[in-house]
Amino acid sequence: NAGVTQTPKFRILKIGQSMTLQCAQDMNHNYMYWYRQDPGMGLKLIYYSVGAGITDKGEVPNGYNVSRSTTEDFPLRLELAAPSQTSVYFCATKGDIRTSSTDTQYFGPGTRLTVL
């Protein structure tokens, strides 16, 4: 039971390049989230999904896109990388509130992205 996994762990991009950050979970959780964390700051929500086929914007969605074709995977796409997207990206999941007694989110280990 791996929980929440993220790949890659580290990546350096040039301005204008694109990439996809992968997030996978084996907990059969419906809810998935993408956060970014800038140095010395708290986490900010980028996008979230309440189930396969359903996604919605969080606090800072500009410059990103997501898809949720399966329960297990929730990739985050950067189309035209900018230096402002240099950050650590965390994926998180949460169980269905109908079956889970808490609102606890479980986080992956993060992807450290640098855009030069």
Added chain:
Amino acid sequence: DAKTTQPPSMDCAEGRAANLPCNHSTISGNEYVYWYRQIHSQGPQYIIHGLKNNETNEMASLIITEDRKSSTLILPHATLRDTAVYYCIVRGAYSGAGSYQLTFGKGTKLSVIP
């Protein structure tokens, strides 16, 4: 969303209790208080949550004042591995289908000293 206020940093001697305060004076009646921590370079980790009553689990205790305007996370016997940033979060805005956003502030950096 109810805003939380935490001290930016605290020190605690190894083996002693670490008491981390949080103010949430605008909390509404049905909002829970959650605590997470983030050890350097790792993803945040859930610790505990509560509504009105004090709560205890294998990691920590949570004391919520009667007026619910503040709370204290207690790590009873702090170890060096408890050095981390601790986030106090009041469960945020409803974002559809029973899912709630968690709004992370800057938290309290706890340093456990040998």
